[in-house]
Amino acid sequence: MKKFLPITVLISVLLAGHSRVALAQTPANPPQRWGSWLIGTALLPGSPENKWGGFAEVQARTDAVFWKYFYNELKAGISYDLDKTFTVMLAGGRYATSNYRALEDGPLNVEKRLWLQLVLNQYLDRLKIEHRYRIEQRWFAYRGDSSGTRQRLRYRLNAFLPLNNKTITDKTVFLSVYDEIFLNPDGPVFERNRVYGGAGYQFSKHVILQVGWVNQANYNLPVIQQGQFIPQITSAKNNVVVSVTYRIAHRKATSPTEHLPSQQD
Template sequence: MNRNLLVASSAIVLLASATQPALAQVPSNPEQPWGTWFIGTLQLPGSAESRWGGFAEAQARTNALFRQYFYNELKGGVSFDLDKNFTVLLGGGRYATSDYRDRPAGPLNVEKRMWGQVVLTQYSSRLKIEHRYRAEQRWFRFRDDSTSSRQRLRYRLNAFYPLNKKTIGAGTVFLSAYDEIFLNPEGPVLERNRIYLGAGYQFNDHLTLQTGWVNQANYNQPAVRQGQFIPQNTSAKRNIVIALVYRLSRKSNSAAPERLPSQQD
């Protein structure tokens, strides 16, 4: 077996199995129906001449497959490439959650969010690894006009493996997998885990389509209520992801570097 393919397969298996022991130690809620994530992203990458870049994104989610719409995101950010392997970004967005059974009543809550992040990228002859570190500040307003704020830390390990070429560019079919943990400084420390397996195709220098499966598990801390101990509870939901990215081009006198088709979510 090709050595690079063996390494990529091992990385994906490790990502897929990383959360299984944690999930097995706590009771889970009854299985929920599959949902759908639709993601559309516009990107302006940095270049050798201008290291500044940015993105804008819209996202919609449904509680069931292609129906029961209940959630949307609108977000954007500004990035700066310190070098080809090191990018920093400042972003912000609006996140609204509704009851799909009563959407005319308005959102149950609206979240405003700002974050800073650092992305480190490792390139081998074929396998690409991305480490993303993010710190978020979140503000919530609920339907009853109550408010709250929270902080959150996130780390994502993302792997890409092109199948028909050594680099990801126009005409490339690729595999993608990631595991992301969400940490709450105020507890529970492990708030969420998100694991993704997918495949994509880059049509040209601008347009990339990815489809995949994501499992998102939320963890609630143990509590004592009315003298009764309530153990840690895990709520997990599986979703189909359809993500379309359009990358803007900019004039450059040098060859464009390889760009990984990372999801901004």
């Protein structure tokens, strides 16, 4: 019996060590459940005859796929086409975050946002590329009467590929992918990254449907709390995106113009 004792002790030590390693490898932020973004947009693009345009949009987000609603956005803006490839926009919105378990208590946080935006489009034969630059001013009002302000810079690189036509026009199936970075001058400088991939169908010059996937990763600065160092935390969430756009045409628009089916978010 005594000759088995060292082996028993060794096995116990190895098991204990393995348990500690497994515990240490447990991520601080375990993977989150999939959510969903539901987006409805009314869009008035500019035309060669009338360069002014605008949009209005409502968006709802859920913590699980199509249920556990907790977040909404209301946005609108005006745009002006400098030419076919350059568009500037001034827009604003209201963003409310709630606890899906207690919606009757009202929002936990309401953000109001104003932004200036420049969009550059490139039409490379079949491939279409959009560069979007945005400067945001943000105002926060938290439950409990606290408030704050923040600025943010955003850049999005978006590519579109029509599959059954050379241009994105009526009855066109297309693919869309983008990556967008969010920069915060106050830190963390690299605040967020958003990656999207999806497919869409333009039924007519008015109606466009897109369905896709988006992964949104948020980054927080490392901090020291109660004498303990907490490293940078990254929280990422996958979402199903369903977007419907109703495009309004200018009455005086006569020449057909290809417009990229960009999402306004």
